[in-house]
Amino acid sequence: MGKGRLEAFTDGVIAIIITIMVLELKLPEGHDVSGLLAAAPSFLVYALSFVNVGIYWNNHHHMLHATRQVNGTVLWANLFLLFWLSLVPFVIRWIGEAGISPLPIAGYGFVLLLSALGYTWLERAIIAVNRDNGVLAMAIGSDWKGWLSLAGYIAGIAFAFVSPWIALACYLSVAIMWLVPDRRIERRIGTDPDSAG
Amino acid sequence: MGKGRLEAFTDGVIAIIITIMVLELKLPEGHDVSGLLAAAPSFLVYALSFVNVGIYWNNHHHMLHATRQVNGTVLWANLFLLFWLSLVPFVIRWIGEAGISPLPIAGYGFVLLLSALGYTWLERAIIAVNRDNGVLAMAIGSDWKGWLSLAGYIAGIAFAFVSPWIALACYLSVAIMWLVPDRRIERRIGTDPDSAG
Amino acid sequence: MGKGRLEAFTDGVIAIIITIMVLELKLPEGHDVSGLLAAAPSFLVYALSFVNVGIYWNNHHHMLHATRQVNGTVLWANLFLLFWLSLVPFVIRWIGEAGISPLPIAGYGFVLLLSALGYTWLERAIIAVNRDNGVLAMAIGSDWKGWLSLAGYIAGIAFAFVSPWIALACYLSVAIMWLVPDRRIERRIGTDPDSAG
Amino acid sequence: MGKGRLEAFTDGVIAIIITIMVLELKLPEGHDVSGLLAAAPSFLVYALSFVNVGIYWNNHHHMLHATRQVNGTVLWANLFLLFWLSLVPFVIRWIGEAGISPLPIAGYGFVLLLSALGYTWLERAIIAVNRDNGVLAMAIGSDWKGWLSLAGYIAGIAFAFVSPWIALACYLSVAIMWLVPDRRIERRIGTDPDSAG
Numbered sequence: 001m002g003k004g005r006l007e008a009f010t011d012g013v014i015a016i017i018i019t020i021m022v023l024e025l026k027l028p029e030g031h032d033v034s035g036l037l038a039a040a041p042s043f044l045v046y047a048l049s050f051v052n053v054g055i056y057w058n059n060h061h062h063m064l065h066a067t068r069q070v071n072g073t074v075l076w077a078n079l080f081l082l083f084w085l086s087l088v089p090f091v092i093r094w095i096g097e098a099g100i101s102p103l104p105i106a107g108y109g110f111v112l113l114l115s116a117l118g119y120t121w122l123e124r125a126i127i128a129v130n131r132d133n134g135v136l137a138m139a140i141g142s143d144w145k146g147w148l149s150l151a152g153y154i155a156g157i158a159f160a161f162v163s164p165w166i167a168l169a170c171y172l173s174v175a176i177m178w179l180v181p182d183r184r185i186e187r188r189i190g191t192d193p194d195s196a197g
Numbered sequence: 198m199g200k201g202r203l204e205a206f207t208d209g210v211i212a213i214i215i216t217i218m219v220l221e222l223k224l225p226e227g228h229d230v231s232g233l234l235a236a237a238p239s240f241l242v243y244a245l246s247f248v249n250v251g252i253y254w255n256n257h258h259h260m261l262h263a264t265r266q267v268n269g270t271v272l273w274a275n276l277f278l279l280f281w282l283s284l285v286p287f288v289i290r291w292i293g294e295a296g297i298s299p300l301p302i303a304g305y306g307f308v309l310l311l312s313a314l315g316y317t318w319l320e321r322a323i324i325a326v327n328r329d330n331g332v333l334a335m336a337i338g339s340d341w342k343g344w345l346s347l348a349g350y351i352a353g354i355a356f357a358f359v360s361p362w363i364a365l366a367c368y369l370s371v372a373i374m375w376l377v378p379d380r381r382i383e384r385r386i387g388t389d390p391d392s393a394g
Numbered sequence: 395m396g397k398g399r400l401e402a403f404t405d406g407v408i409a410i411i412i413t414i415m416v417l418e419l420k421l422p423e424g425h426d427v428s429g430l431l432a433a434a435p436s437f438l439v440y441a442l443s444f445v446n447v448g449i450y451w452n453n454h455h456h457m458l459h460a461t462r463q464v465n466g467t468v469l470w471a472n473l474f475l476l477f478w479l480s481l482v483p484f485v486i487r488w489i490g491e492a493g494i495s496p497l498p499i500a501g502y503g504f505v506l507l508l509s510a511l512g513y514t515w516l517e518r519a520i521i522a523v524n525r526d527n528g529v530l531a532m533a534i535g536s537d538w539k540g541w542l543s544l545a546g547y548i549a550g551i552a553f554a555f556v557s558p559w560i561a562l563a564c565y566l567s568v569a570i571m572w573l574v575p576d577r578r579i580e581r582r583i584g585t586d587p588d589s590a591g
Numbered sequence: 592m593g594k595g596r597l598e599a600f601t602d603g604v605i606a607i608i609i610t611i612m613v614l615e616l617k618l619p620e621g622h623d624v625s626g627l628l629a630a631a632p633s634f635l636v637y638a639l640s641f642v643n644v645g646i647y648w649n650n651h652h653h654m655l656h657a658t659r660q661v662n663g664t665v666l667w668a669n670l671f672l673l674f675w676l677s678l679v680p681f682v683i684r685w686i687g688e689a690g691i692s693p694l695p696i697a698g699y700g701f702v703l704l705l706s707a708l709g710y711t712w713l714e715r716a717i718i719a720v721n722r723d724n725g726v727l728a729m730a731i732g733s734d735w736k737g738w739l740s741l742a743g744y745i746a747g748i749a750f751a752f753v754s755p756w757i758a759l760a761c762y763l764s765v766a767i768m769w770l771v772p773d774r775r776i777e778r779r780i781g782t783d784p785d786s787a788g
Contacts, residue, residue, distance in 0.1 A: 005204075005208065008208060008599075009211075009254065011596065011599060011600055012208065012209060012603060013212045013216050016212060016607055018677070019604050019607040019608055019611065019677055020216065020217060020219075021677075022611075022680050022681045023220060023611060023614060023680065024220070025681055027684060028685070031694055050677070058666060079247075079251045086215070087219060089219050089220065093224060094225070097224055101228060102228075103228055202401075206405055206408075206409055206451065209405065209406060210412065213409060214413055217413065220417060280444050283412070283415075286416050287421075291421055295425060298425060300422075300426070300430070399602065403602055403605075406606035406607075407609065410611070414611060414613075414614060418614070470770075473642075477641050480609070481613060483613050483614065487618060488618055488619070491618055492622060497627070
């Protein structure tokens with residue numbers, strides 16, 4: 001089976017997730033600037049989520065670009081990732097209703113953690129099917145960014161019950177770390193004539 | 198007429214269905230874990246629906262891959278399938294409002310049953326246009342999984358009025374049965390040089 | 395400019411319209427069958443709208459298949475059509491709130507009428523750019539179905555203030571007339587080697 | 592990296608934005624024409640937004656058509672543009688709730704302004720990567736329309752606190768200015784055999 005339809009489906013779902021999040025963003029109350037200021041935290045969570053989903057789209061794009069084969073496990077790992085990403089709009093609504101409080105902020109971290117685990121599973125599944133593709137395997141071999149993300153999310157979930165703002169700082173740090181696109185794969189692709197897609 | 202645009206349209210609609218379901222998922226009430234636990238059944242219905250729609254996407258993909266011709270009947274059978282799948286988010290909202298109670302759980306089964314009938318119709322319509330395509334016809338000739346799904350959904354609808362939880366167990370069993378992708382078609386495609394898509 | 399991106403964008407918007415309509419469908423009230431029966435008219439409007447949008451997708455597909463050139467006018471006529479189609483979910487919500495009553499049912503007819511006018515404008519714009527494409531021009535030359543649709547919608551809007559049910563019967567009649575795909579174009583394409591897409 | 596997936600993702604997000612806006616459009620109240628008239632301003636904002644997003648789609652299409660290379664900066668400038676466009680449905684909901692009043696109308700101008708800045712950034716980023724592509728650079732070299740848009744939006748935001756209607760007139764004027772598609776690029780593409788896409 002080719003990877004084209006998987007890529008198109010994933011792009012579609014991610015494009016929808018990133019766009020319908022806005023339907024869950026809470027309106028500012030009242031008619032003055034104090035209402036706007038009160039809505040600012042929700043808006044920041046929205047912006048952070050937009051960037052997070054954008055990062056997944058970007059990295060998914062890079063990884064699939066270097067991929068040549070997909071199988072059933074890759075399909076289901078991908079669907080698992082999409083399942084958890086699909087809950088991001090839900091968490092935005094939850095935070096909009098309940099405010100920057102421990103439970104929804106921990107829930108946000110849980111959704112980000114499971115998404116990251118889904119991405120890791122997908123990565124492993126793709127490497128397993130593309131064993132002969134040295135570029136891909138070597139490129140994502142020492143995935144310290146992935147492990148650091150998991151640690152950051154777990155720390156955030158724990159901190160949420162102490163101070164939800166520290167938890168948000170954890171999630172934000174992980175996002176900033178990823179804002180640099182994964183140049184490891186890009187660089188190796190550039191030097192490997194085989195993987196030109 | 199080619200099958201490309203039908204595939205793209207169906208993928209688009211299924212990607213949207215699977216993603217907007219989250220807009221219908223009910224928020225947990227209150228600020229403590231008991232509210233989360235009370236929301237767990239809705240969440241399980243959401244997860245089950247996500248998997249069900251994912252299964253349709255996957256099987257639709259396999260079937261269309263082995264298809265070479267489509268006609269008007271195929272188009273309308275496909276639209277009939279999409280109509281019933283489009284009601285899955287509606288049922289999630291209904292269950293979120295009314296709880297795991299007989300009527301919405303029977304309604305869920307009804308939507309799943311009509312979706313399955315739509316898929317069966319689509320299958321028959323595709324076989325009728327691709328009569329010379331022995332791979333496809335033989336591959337889905339003895340469609341015991343399809344018949345078992347219909348039986349499972351009908352049983353679920355009946356059980357919903359006795360215990361909605363037994364009904365959900367019926368729907369879940371059907372989903373688990375389908376989680377194994379339809380290797381019958383895959384296997385035959387692998388041995389038939391004609392159907393390489 | 396090619397027609398590919400226009401087709402993809404239109405398919406995307408139509409796929410989204412047909413799918414998000416369900417978010418506007420009103421929940422049945424109460425926990426018994428009487429609540430379901432009371433919701434039946436809304437559900438019928440939903441089903442009729444699903445079929446109508448499906449018909450537009452189908453006919454748009456046929457028309458664009460026979461098209462070779464698009465220009466700025468075609469782009470804006472297409473956007474005008476999509477604008478009015480985008481209001482279909484809104485009308486479903488309106489009918490769900492206000493019931494099968496004169497104003498929303500007339501509004502439904504108005505949206506259908508303007509969509510049909512948009513389609514007619516698009517048709518004319520496409521013919522104007524594809525003057526050398528005899529197949530297309532001849533095929534949709536005597537567009538009695540289009541004119542009958544406009545008449546049916548205008549009649550429906552007028553009747554809505556007498557009886558909204560007669561108005562719905564008008565809209566339904568137009569839909570049934572279109573359920574037969576436009577075989578005029580299909581037939582001519584089949585006999586014209588130039589237009590194979 | 593190719594531009595294909597960026598184009599497809601952007602088209603997807605813009606198609607979703609333009610379509611889900613309707614979910615945020617407020618229903619007319621009551622059952623008579625006075626309710627409809629009261630809803631007219633919201634409807635006009637909806638129509639203006641539909642046209643604005645359509646203009647972005649159209650101009651993005653023209654610009655990407657003349658583009659040959661994209662890089663990380665282009666990706667992020669594009670995501671920045673999409674972020675601000677994604678807030679258009681939110682502003683429609685806000686105006687629906689709060690009416691044509693200073694704060695939401697200024698907020699609408701702010702979202703339009705930031706979208707325009709995002710488009711300008713994207714334009715600069717694309718020119719930077721396509722330095723050898725004289726067609727593109729010359730074509731959008733003297734971008735007076737872009738600067739006039741920024742001025743119009745800033746004026747609108749300021750006027751919103753005097754009279755929101757004057758602000759809306761500013762936003763409308765910008766939209767009308769853009770309704771003429773960017774023929775500068777089209778014309779040059781027509782005379783440059785290299786950039787045929």
